[in-house]
Amino acid sequence: MASTSRLTDHISGALHRVAAVFRRSARHLPALGTARLIRVLGVVVGITVPSYLVLDRSSAAFTAQTTNGVNTFAAGSIALTDDDSASAMFTMSGMYPGNIQTKCITVTYTSSVNDPSNIRLYASQTVAPLSPYLNVVIEDGSISSGGGFPGCGTFTVNASLFTGTLQTLISTNTSFATGLGSWNPATTGTRSYRVTVTLADNNAAQGLSANATLTWEAQTA
Numbered sequence: 001m002a003s004t005s006r007l008t009d010h011i012s013g014a015l016h017r018v019a020a021v022f023r024r025s026a027r028h029l030p031a032l033g034t035a036r037l038i039r040v041l042g043v044v045v046g047i048t049v050p051s052y053l054v055l056d057r058s059s060a061a062f063t064a065q066t067t068n069g070v071n072t073f074a075a076g077s078i079a080l081t082d083d084d085s086a087s088a089m090f091t092m093s094g095m096y097p098g099n100i101q102t103k104c105i106t107v108t109y110t111s112s113v114n115d116p117s118n119i120r121l122y123a124s125q126t127v128a129p130l131s132p133y134l135n136v137v138i139e140d141g142s143i144s145s146g147g148g149f150p151g152c153g154t155f156t157v158n159a160s161l162f163t164g165t166l167q168t169l170i171s172t173n174t175s176f177a178t179g180l181g182s183w184n185p186a187t188t189g190t191r192s193y194r195v196t197v198t199l200a201d202n203n204a205a206q207g208l209s210a211n212a213t214l215t216w217e218a219q220t221a
Helices: 001-033 032-055 164-172
Strands: 078-082 100-111 117-124 134-146 155-165 180-183 191-200 214-219
Touching: 001 155, 032 180, 078 214, 100 117, 100 214, 134 180, 155 180, 155 191, 180 191
Parallel strands: none
Antiparallel strands: 078 100, 100 191, 117 180, 117 214, 134 155, 134 191
């Protein structure tokens, strides 16, 4: 449609130019003669119209395309949970030399990431005075029967992760970079941890207190 409209406009312009020629030549009509004038006008129109057609046709081109389709991208996620229902593993008061408690916690890892994660354990605290007199043992493994936080049931040791005072744990294993353990689940997994705390036989421990928070952190490899 657009090409036809341009052609019509061009022919109209050509006819206007022919009419102008005709008007300028009117005074010579008797000398030219009708047949000769028609031939002149035909030449003018014949030159003008085809020249437009050639120019208009030269603007056409072949085209081709191909597409890859819709590419999609979605990030995965990882999660760590445990069975403590947001409660503390230890709440020990009135401790005495040799006083010992053992508790267990089970940690579960889930992932939709196509990359295994490293999971490590570290500790932090806000109250420290009793820490040098608290002996701590941390082991990882599995619970085959019984258990249920904070019980240990039938616990099978996989590895001993730490043996020392709470003060050493707090000062040494403080972040993921210095964390304990080498658990590397690919997609999902469960691991149990057994923690044993004993008050040392030292009179200097009287009346002191301490606290500690254990943190498990997962990072993709």
